[in-house]
Amino acid sequence: MxxxxxxxxxxxxxxxxxxxxxxxxxxxxxxxxxxxxxxxxxxxxxxxxxxxxxxxxxxxxxxxxxxxxxxxxxxxxxxxxxxxxxxxxxxxxxxxxxxxxxxxxxxxxGSAYAQAVAEYSLGLAIDLARGISWQDAAMRAGEEKYVSESNSGAVLLHRAPVGILGYGNLGRRLHRLIQPFQNEVRIYDPWLPPAVVEEDGGIAATLEETLSASRFIYVFATATADSAHLLDAAKLDLLQQDARIILVSRAAVVDYEALHERLVTGRLYAAIDVWPTEPLPADSPFRELPNVILSPHRAGGIxxxxxxxxxxxxxxxxxxxxxxxxxxxxxxxxxxxxxxxxxxxx
The missing domain is CATH 3.40.50.720 (NAD(P)-binding Rossmann-like Domain)
Structure with a gap:
């Protein structure tokens, strides 16, 4: 001993x-x-x-x-x-x-991934704004259009109203990263007092206010029993015409069936990095949508x-x-x- x-x-x-x-x-x-x-x-x-x-x-x-x-x-x-x-x-x-x-x-x-996820989320938002990956695919298929004709649906991220759902490591890092774009940023996080958001220059808002007022929505909410399908059909219907939604956090917070139904109409754009089932099934209907950027859960894993x-x-x-x-x-x-x-x- x-x-x-x-x-x-x-x-x-x-x-x-x-x-x-x-x-x-x-x-x-x-x-x-x-x-x-x-x-x-x-x-x-x-x-x-x-x-x-x-x-x-x-x-x-x-x-x-x-x-x-x-x-x-x-x-x-x-x-x-x-x-x-x-x-x-x-x-x-x-x-x-x-x-x-x-x-x-x-x-x-979790904080180790914050910068990587924030940069990737910003990249997806810019892609959703300007259609970069879609135009790349069009040119590879020999179907491109030139100059203004190729910019149907394109918008500026600069000064666009932004919403952030969830203000933990990811939300805060993204908020700092987008400062040069001079956005009005509404933030929904029920676990934080408004003062925390306001000290960072954001606008503390309800979920409904954040969704209805924002052209770009970053979804960083964590998965809890309370947040399951936080973005259900009724909440998705609050999004304005041509809103861009960036999903990079937890698939459980979104009703993907309801999201697909609304994407099919062409009213929304989405960039999706997380999926209810991974790998995404080969026959997933999301693969057929022209207004969706598909990503295989790679935002933070570098x-x-x-x-x-x-x-x-x-x-x-x-x-x-x-x-x-x-x-x-x-x-x-x-x-x-x-x-x-x-x-x-x-």
Whole structure:
């Protein structure tokens, strides 16, 4: 048995089980080296032993990943101080009240994707405004039209009224990114007081006001029991003629059948990066719509975003090992984390 001096000098144990992420996707060689230099890293991703997680839980200082953690497992993890989700969503497979009551910090990496998603969302909005990808397809098919004749339906993003649904990491980063376009920006987020929106130069508005007043709508709302089909048929009917809707967050917040019905009429334009079923079925009717930009859930998934996750994890684990609070990862709010209805991204 180890004596107390040896136990105190041992490196804290970090259980690395990042699925559905891959270890080498989120950790650069340098980041992984820093992690191993300061912690005893147990690579459960490489383990073929289904019982290793349970055997290792009592000694774990941190878990990087989000395996199933029921009450019993959390009770066994008597030294656990951090549970770090590296996929980007908090899943309902953890007994969060028990984790919080045991002093476990529940942390997420959602902010790592914010810049990538914001830039992609802006790109989709510009494409919806000017028809860039549609005209590219027309030229490749030998069906192009030139000069003003090719600009039917084109509008300026500059000074167009904008709506943002959901003002978390993604909404705030997008809001900063579009400042040069001088938009009037209405923001709907029922979890924030109006002062937060107004301090950033936005207009706090109801969902109905935001939809009816905006030509461009960015949908960043998170998936909860309350937000399921937040954009249903009635809400979609509030959108003005020729409104452009950019869907890059959670498919569950939109009634896709109702959206398709309204897109078929040609009254709306849409750029869609998230789908109720992924991959999008080959026979999906959305593939036939000429007023839709199709995107295969790629807004945030770029190498720079993935690598920033590993750096954030190592930086915050080093702080916590010194008895300091994490500063780079996003802490889960006990009042909110149980409300999410997120699913892993494939």
């Amino acid at each position: 180890k004596d107390k001096t040896e136990t105190r000098s041992a490196k804290p144990v970090v259980l690395l089980c990042p699925a559905p992420q891959k270890r080498d996707r989120i950790f650069t060689a340098d980041a992984l080296k820093r992690l191993k230099n300061n912690f005893q890293v147990v690579h459960l991703e490489d383990s073929s032993d289904p019982g290793e997680l349970d055997r290792r839980l009592p000694e774990a200082f941190a878990i990087v990943g989000q395996p199933d953690l029921d009450t019993g497992r959390l009770e066994a993890a008597e030294n656990l101080r951090a549970l770090i989700n590296v996929e980007g969503n908090f899943f309902p497979n953890v007994d969060y009240p028990t984790a919080f009551s045991h002093g476990v910090r529940v942390l997420g990496c 190498e720079q975003a993935f690598h920033s996750i590993g750096d954030m994890v190592v930086d915050d684990l080093l702080l916590m090992e010194r008895g300091l609070p994490p500063v780079r990862l996003q802490p889960a709010a006990p009042e909110l984390v149980g409300r999410y209805r997120n699913k892993p991204v494939g």
